Amino acid sequence: MxxxxxxxxxxxxxxxxxxxxxxLRTLLHGFGAREVYEAEDGAAGLExxxxxxxxxxxxxxxxxxxxxxxxxxxxxxxxxxxxPYAPIIMLTGHSEKKRVVAAxxxxxxxxxxxxxxxxxxxxxxxxxxxxxxxxxxxxTYFGPDRRRNVNSNYVGPERRKGGKADVIRQSPLLxxxxxxx
Amino acid sequence: xxxxxSAKPSITTYAxxxxxxxxxxxxxxxxxAANPADDPVGRAERALALLSGEFSGxxxxxxxxxxxxxxxxKAKGFSPETHEALFHAAHDIxxxxxxxxYPFVTSLAESLCRLIEHTPDTARIPIALVDQHVDxxxxxxxxxxxxxxxxxxxxxxxxxxxxxxxxLAHANRERPDYLDGICAPPLDL
Numbered sequence: 531m532x533x534x535x536x537x538x539x540x541x542x543x544x545x546x547x548x549x550x551x552x553x554l555r556t557l558l559h560g561f562g563a564r565e566v567y568e569a570e571d572g573a574a575g576l577e578x579x580x581x582x583x584x585x586x587x588x589x590x591x592x593x594x595x596x597x598x599x600x601x602x603x604x605x606x607x608x609x610x611x612x613x614p615y616a617p618i619i620m621l622t623g624h625s626e627k628k629r630v631v632a633a634x635x636x637x638x639x640x641x642x643x644x645x646x647x648x649x650x651x652x653x654x655x656x657x658x659x660x661x662x663x664x665x666x667x668x669x670t671y672f673g674p675d676r677r678r679n680v681n682s683n684y685v686g687p688e689r690r691k692g693g694k695a696d697v698i699r700q701s702p703l704l705x706x707x708x709x710x711x
Numbered sequence: 712x713x714x715x716x717s718a719k720p721s722i723t724t725y726a727x728x729x730x731x732x733x734x735x736x737x738x739x740x741x742x743x744a745a746n747p748a749d750d751p752v753g754r755a756e757r758a759l760a761l762l763s764g765e766f767s768g769x770x771x772x773x774x775x776x777x778x779x780x781x782x783x784x785k786a787k788g789f790s791p792e793t794h795e796a797l798f799h800a801a802h803d804i805x806x807x808x809x810x811x812x813y814p815f816v817t818s819l820a821e822s823l824c825r826l827i828e829h830t831p832d833t834a835r836i837p838i839a840l841v842d843q844h845v846d847x848x849x850x851x852x853x854x855x856x857x858x859x860x861x862x863x864x865x866x867x868x869x870x871x872x873x874x875x876x877x878x879l880a881h882a883n884r885e886r887p888d889y890l891d892g893i894c895a896p897p898l899d900l
Contacts, residue, residue, distance in 0.1 A: 531743060536751070538740040547803050549769045553810060556762050560755030585737055592802060615720070615733035623806030623824075627895055644806030645817070648755035660741050665720075665731040675730075 534659055536562035542584035543568050544575035544601065545621075546593045554588060554621075557648050561655070572596035576604055583612055586658060591622035591633070598622070599636045606637035606672050614672070615665060617658035621646055637673025639663075766811040773807065774849050776800045781845045789833045797841070798827045804848060813855055815864035819848050822872045829893050830882050837878065844871055 541563055543554045551568050558566050567582045569575040573595040579587065587605070589598040596604075598620055608614050617639040622629070625643035633641050640654040663674045718734030777800040784793040805820035823844035830836045847867045854860055883890040 531747060533742050533749065534751070535740045535742060539737065547807070549773070549807060549811075550803075552762070553759065556758050557755045560758035561751045562754070585740075592799060613736075615731075615736075617737075623802050626893070628892055645809035647810075648752045648759065652752050652755070659737045662733070662735055662737070665733060667729040667731060668727060 532656065532660055534561075534656060537564045539563060539585045539659070540565040540582065541567065541586050541588060542575065542578055542582060543588045544570075544572065544578070544593070544598070545588075545590040546570050547590070550590065550621075553646070554651075557646075557651055560648065561652060572598065572601040575601050579605060579616070580611055584616065586655065587616055587618045589618060589620055591620060591624055591629075599632060599638075602633070602636040602638050602673075608667070608672060617662075619651075619654050619658065621651075634676055635671065635673075637671075639674050763812065770808070770811045770813055770816075770852055773800070773804050774852050777804060777845055777848060781841060784841070785838060789836065794827065794833050798824060801827065801844075801848075813852055815855075815861060815868075816848055816851050818868045819844060819851065819864070819871065822868065822875050823848070825879065825893070826875045829879050829889075831886070832882075835882065840871075840874060840878065844875075847871060 536558070541558055543551050543558075543566060545551045545554070545568075548570070551570070555566050555568065567578055567584065569578040571594045572589075575587075575589060575593075576596075578584075589601055591598040593601075602618050602620070605611065605616060605618065606614050618637065619640040619642060620633050620638045621642045621644060622633075623644045624630075630641055639658050642650060642654050665673060666675050720731045720733040722732075723730045777797075780793070780797040780800045784797050787793055801820050801823040805817055805824055808814065808816035808820060823841070826836060826840060826844065827833075851860065851864045851867065854863070857863070879893070880890065883893070
């Protein structure tokens with residue numbers, strides 16, 4: 531059984547709604563996290579990201595100054611900050627397909643539609659910690675591999691060019707832990 | 712905090728993309744459970760339950776915010792600011808109501824969000840329909856202790872959604888692709 535030591539992780543929660551920040555902080559502390567920082571808009575979030583260097587970012591979508599999507603795009607700038615690979619979990623009331631696709635294309639690692647629950651939040655955090663995805667860099671995208679699975683039923687041209695393997699599979703820590711356990 | 716802060720990512724270059732495997736900075740936070748009885752999700756749920764005494768006050772505050780946004784809209788008319796404030800208030804209620812213990816409010820707030828977001832010309836959003844949504848949200852919150860609140864809320868929601876969807880279909884009749892997009896079922900996430 532895999533266990534996450536939350537007290538080894540530093541979280542940044544960015545949401546303009548104070549009630550939601552309080553709920554997220556409560557859940558994270560309940561999981562065992564000790565370091566939870568907060569910001570109430572995208573600009574303050576980016577500043578906090580640079581200052582606190584969190585291991586995991588939890589962000590809302592709709593926020594003043596710049597929103598969660600713009601924040602993700604700013605974090606996913608290779609060379610612009612200390613950790614462009616930081617996992618970003620977006621928690622939002624939006625669940626329409628076009629929104630999910632837009633979040634994915636902005637480099638969001640995990641997407642979570644509100645209402646949130648302890649179980650669903652834990653699962654997202656477990657995914658980003660124990661099962662990290664490689665990053666893909668193209669002319670128009672930099673972020674976690676958007677192909678979570680290999681679809682054997684896919685029909686059509688291969689859109690990534692140039693090589694025997696498009697994706698280097700990273701052995702999930704989840705599997706390693708299972709073997710070890 | 713987890714290690715590997717100085718480690719470099721491994722990069723494999725292809726014709727039109729790179730595959731980058733960043734150093735796993737979070738590796739140290741993963742282990743096998745020493746205590747199988749450890750239940751972090753249960754702990755978090757209990758912590759949230761302790762907080763739940765504040766939820767009714769929070770819900771009232773969100774309803775007041777929605778009411779105030781509606782008042783601003785009626786006083787000043789539709790502008791980017793009043794439009795955004797009303798949408799944001801409704802959107803927050805949509806996302807929070809179930810967590811706060813008001814699950815029947817979620818669909819009402821969602822219907823209001825759709826009305827505000829998907830009417831192509833904001834000046835043509837029917838104020839009467841906005842009023843009915845806001846009043847319905849406040850009424851369901853206020854009467855949430857009633858034994859028959861689920862039935863009442865369902866009836867209100869069904870009627871308001873019906874009118875809203877009919878209005879949106881008409882308002883977006885010139886852009887069928889957009890209409891198809893907003894009528895697609897939401898993803899289960």
